Amino acid sequence: MESLWIDTAPAIPTDPFAPGTSYDTVVIGAGLTGLVCAVLLARGGQRVAVLEARQAGAVTTGHTTAKVSLLQGSVVSAVAKHHNTGTATEYLDANRRGKDWLLQFCTDAGVSYEVRDAWTYAVTDQGASVLAEERDACRAAGLTVQSSKETGLPFPVQAALKLPGQAQFHPIEALAALAAELRRRSGVLVQGIRVTDVRHTGDRIRVVTAAGDLEADSAVLATGIPILDRGGYFAVVKPMRSYAAAFPVTGPVPEGMYLSVDQPARSLRTAEAGGGRYLLVGGNGHPVGRAAHTRDRLADISRWTRGHFAVEEAHYQWSAQDYQPAAAVPYVGELPVLGRRIYAATGFNKWGMTNGVAAALSISSRILGGPDPAGNLFKARISVPDAVTTMKDNTEVALQMISGWAGGLARSTDAAPGEGLGIVVREGGSPVAVCTINGVTTRRSAICPHLHGILSWNDAETSWDCPLHGSRFSASGELLEGPAVRDLDPA
DSSP states (O other): OBOHHHHTOOOOOOOOOOTTOEEEEEEEOOSHHHHHHHHHHHHTTOOEEEEESSSTTTTTGGGSOOEEOSOOTTHHHHHHHHSOHHHHHHHHHHHHHHHHHHHHHHHHHTOOEEEEEEEEEESSHHHHHHHHHHHHHHHHTTOOOEEOSOOOOSSOOSEEEEEEEEEEEOHHHHHHHHHHHHHHTTOEEEESOOEEEEEEETTEEEEEETTEEEEEEEEEEOSSSOSOGGGOGGGTEEEEEEEEEEEEBOSOOOOSEEEESSSSOEEEEEEEETTEEEEEEEEEEEETTOOSOTHHHHHHHHHHHHHHSSBOSOSEEEEEEEEEETTSSOEEEEETTTEEEEEEEEOOTTOHHHHHHHHHHHHHHHHTTOOOTTTTTTSOOOOHHHHHHHHHHHHHHHHHHHHHHHHHHHOOOSSOOOTTOEEEEEETTEEEEEEEETTEEEEEEOBOTTTOOBOEEETTTTEEEOTTTOOEEETTSOEEESSOOSOOOBO
């Protein structure tokens, strides 16, 4: 599966890796957050290196729907419930700064974007009740949203909120422009180098890779979920997988950006890329590694879309991974445990185009010695809803650990799975992940190298996914995304 953005992405060149080099800051991860942070630091006069394990935008940024919006489903009311209206106002202010910075950068760099109305809609009475709460929370926090049922959608809705003046764009085009500015300012972007550790050595920080180490005064973990366990972020964010497809348009389609509050979620926007015009439809999310027959979720999106809109069969299908924060706002700043001058950003809750830039503005300002533009928003805080959410999520993780090991040790078979299928079986007293792709059967350890959860087969993406904290591996065992930092062991 490949996203529309990655298939139509401009080339982003890589710089050679020079082990032993010293920098002011090393940024790990070349998605939107990492590259914006790197550019801001370079503008501040720093010597910056960005290290990316795969290629720029390979994970979240290259698989987003790329909506730049302050109307974010029911997020604002969730922030207000977890904290208060003041925090919801701070959250919107930070996202507004992120939105404004990103669109100004695109204007200055010649990256095209389209201004669109953002819509959140409901098709059930329960969803309408959720929208009423979101409307009130947005208005209390200073965001003037409009109520209307005239959405332009080809089906009736119970309620809808509208926010004009939002935007959509091609995210990899923005990454290419960011990378180009970074190089003009003497920064480097090295792709294909995986960071495995970041540690303090005296008064400096060592960034460890299999190809050699770098030294820096500061490091930024912009990897979706931080790769270092000592921050404990894996325990306070919930990894979620969702699906998307791009359908060639054959007739009129709505021009706005839409998101439903009912389940299964439906996200819509148009896109022009690679000489084609598409309707992008996403949704059908679930916790990573905890859904059987994930390809059925893509099939459901296709059925729903072709039943409502004038489109052809999907030309692109993909999925994305996002992280829901227990605190309802992102976690941004120095690692809370042994994290002096090591910064992280996670928990963007599917709104990384604005939250990611807001996080980069916050971190870069702190590193450069300036005031944090986000104020107190990203300071550590505990609330009763946070604690309840964290306890619930980690209870689910514990149950997944128990059931995964029990199931992995209970099954045994000598038969290879069918084409495109995978199964965890007991071999030699250990759980082994066995799958067949293109007629080749592969065996790897089914134990996630992060915290030893038992992997699940993802038949939509032919990958092994960890139901504990969201690490993912290819069918042949190569690491796709963390918090794990190495491939699967041989069986």
